[in-house]
Amino acid sequence: MVLSKTASNTDVSIHSTFASRYVCNSLPRFQMPENSIPKEAAYQIINDELMLDGNPRLNLASFVTTWMEPECDKLIMDAINKNYVDMDEYPVTTELQNRCVNMIAHLFNAPLGEGEAAVGVGTVGSSEAIMLAGLAFKRRWQNKMKQLGKPFDKPNIVTGANVQVCWEKFARYFEVELKEVKLSDGYYVMDPEKAVEMVDENTICVAAILGSTLNGEFEDVKRLNDLLVEKNKHTGWDTPIHVDAASGGFIAPFLYPELEWDFRLPLVKSINVSGHKYGLVYAGIGWAIWRSKEDLPEELIFHINYLGADQPTFTLNFSKGSSQVIAQYYQLIRLGNEGYRNIMENCQENAMVLKEGLEKTGRFNIVSKDKGLPLVAFSLKDSSRHTEFEISEMLRRFGWIVPAYTMPADAQHVTVLRVVIREDFSRTLAERLVMDIEKVLHELDTLPARVTAKLTAVAVEENNHHAPTVKKNVIELQREITAAWRKFVADKKRTNGVC
Numbered sequence: 001m002v003l004s005k006t007a008s009n010t011d012v013s014i015h016s017t018f019a020s021r022y023v024c025n026s027l028p029r030f031q032m033p034e035n036s037i038p039k040e041a042a043y044q045i046i047n048d049e050l051m052l053d054g055n056p057r058l059n060l061a062s063f064v065t066t067w068m069e070p071e072c073d074k075l076i077m078d079a080i081n082k083n084y085v086d087m088d089e090y091p092v093t094t095e096l097q098n099r100c101v102n103m104i105a106h107l108f109n110a111p112l113g114e115g116e117a118a119v120g121v122g123t124v125g126s127s128e129a130i131m132l133a134g135l136a137f138k139r140r141w142q143n144k145m146k147q148l149g150k151p152f153d154k155p156n157i158v159t160g161a162n163v164q165v166c167w168e169k170f171a172r173y174f175e176v177e178l179k180e181v182k183l184s185d186g187y188y189v190m191d192p193e194k195a196v197e198m199v200d201e202n203t204i205c206v207a208a209i210l211g212s213t214l215n216g217e218f219e220d221v222k223r224l225n226d227l228l229v230e231k232n233k234h235t236g237w238d239t240p241i242h243v244d245a246a247s248g249g250f251i252a253p254f255l256y257p258e259l260e261w262d263f264r265l266p267l268v269k270s271i272n273v274s275g276h277k278y279g280l281v282y283a284g285i286g287w288a289i290w291r292s293k294e295d296l297p298e299e300l301i302f303h304i305n306y307l308g309a310d311q312p313t314f315t316l317n318f319s320k321g322s323s324q325v326i327a328q329y330y331q332l333i334r335l336g337n338e339g340y341r342n343i344m345e346n347c348q349e350n351a352m353v354l355k356e357g358l359e360k361t362g363r364f365n366i367v368s369k370d371k372g373l374p375l376v377a378f379s380l381k382d383s384s385r386h387t388e389f390e391i392s393e394m395l396r397r398f399g400w401i402v403p404a405y406t407m408p409a410d411a412q413h414v415t416v417l418r419v420v421i422r423e424d425f426s427r428t429l430a431e432r433l434v435m436d437i438e439k440v441l442h443e444l445d446t447l448p449a450r451v452t453a454k455l456t457a458v459a460v461e462e463n464n465h466h467a468p469t470v471k472k473n474v475i476e477l478q479r480e481i482t483a484a485w486r487k488f489v490a491d492k493k494r495t496n497g498v499c
Contacts, residue, residue: 126246129272160190211248216373249273285324357434
């Protein structure tokens with residue numbers, strides 16, 4: 001005789017998650033729920049909501065790696081529970097980090113003697129690496145000024161206005177004046193001559209960018225070094241250089257090996273690079289490399305022993321995963337110089353395919369340079385009818401995430417679109433993107449004539465009507481126009497029955 005039993009309401013393990021009550025009841029968003037829910041339901045609910053995220057492979061706004069080989073994915077998962085900071089417990093992981101530091105230091109032509117170990121550290125990204133390098137410069141400058149009996153309370157750092165926001169964070173968090181070299185129309189990187197003119201006795205370093213976020217262009221570090229050598233000679237100062245090679249550090253050695261930007265230049269004392277960009281590792285790994293031990297003040301290094309042995313540490317955070325360090329080592333030995341060179345050449349070639357396709361439309365000016373990061377930054381030749389923001393918005397319908405933004409101070413009237421070419425962006429995708437951009441342009445051309453001008457007039461009229469005494473600036477007005485255009489397109493979608 002076969003015995004059977006009826007499942008109770010709480011026995012959900014034999015039911016489909018979609019047949020349970022958990023898909024009918026909304027879960028708390030900002031407070032923990034009172035009761036537990038089955039693991040299957042928790043997974044399904046979270047997974048379903050995550051489907052609304054964009055596709056990382058089609059996120060052309062980001063430099064961050066979105067694809068790695070399955071073998072490396074497995075190594076990452078195998079090490080997901082290892083704490084990077086427990087050096088005594090995980091000595092092999094620590095050894096792999098040291099190998100990465102030395103490999104990258106040699107890649108950047110650090111002047112190391114036979115058997116000499118490189119000076120560097122793994123970080124969670126270039127932002128932390130820049131903070132650490134900046135702290136080292138600040139401390140060395142303070143020590144020097146104390147020895148000279150001079151004030152040491154007003155340090156400054158010279159950068160271009162095109163620097164990433166992490167430099168502004170460093171300046172604000174650690175009380176360093178940020179002296180920015182303004183950009184100019186058609187010249188969107190730091191001018192070495194203007195930068196050196198801004199250097200004074202309180203300058204802790206000049207920061208050069210190897211691969212501007214805005215248009216991918218390399219700043220002229222060699223010219224900056226030569227000018228600064230002369231100024232130091234005349235003034236008796238020893239103002240150094242830091243190279244922010246977050247994006248370009250794994251590009252230049254393979255595509256432009258003859259370019260002098262690294263430790264071959266005597267004033268370059270430290271370099272940061274993002275392993276999670278063209279180092280080809282998922283997000284969460286960066287590297288700070290110093291020229292020599294003398295460039296990293298010993299008093300900034302902490303020593304701990306409560307994890308089992310004496311461990312030197314120079315980081316802003318403490319605990320973090322080991323997976324990305326292991327993944328970086330995998331890429332360095334798996335690809336070698338040959339593999340990295342092939343990948344970077346492919347990226348550059350696909351960037352040229354995209355650039356040429358955009359030029360053939362006759363509608364865009366190319367803002368990026370051929371020599372630099374593998375990206376294409378471009379702007380409309382005629383933005384009187386439609387704007388770059390409209391193109392960016394409409395490309396999302398095809399799945400593409402292409403950012404539109406304005407340039408920094410003194411070039412803020414220039415708006416550009418930017419496509420970053422990563423390892424997993426093929427020629428086929430480049431050609432498809434050009435076709436989709438042409439479709440977007442065609443659709444924009446069929447919209448009512450001068451819709452942007454009409455929206456501008458509406459925005460100005462509403463501004464005058466609601467707040468006649470307050471004149472809105474250009475950026476605020478541009479935002480209103482963009483918002484009004486988005487509403488226009490959304491209304492058009494609804495009337496066309498698009499779902």
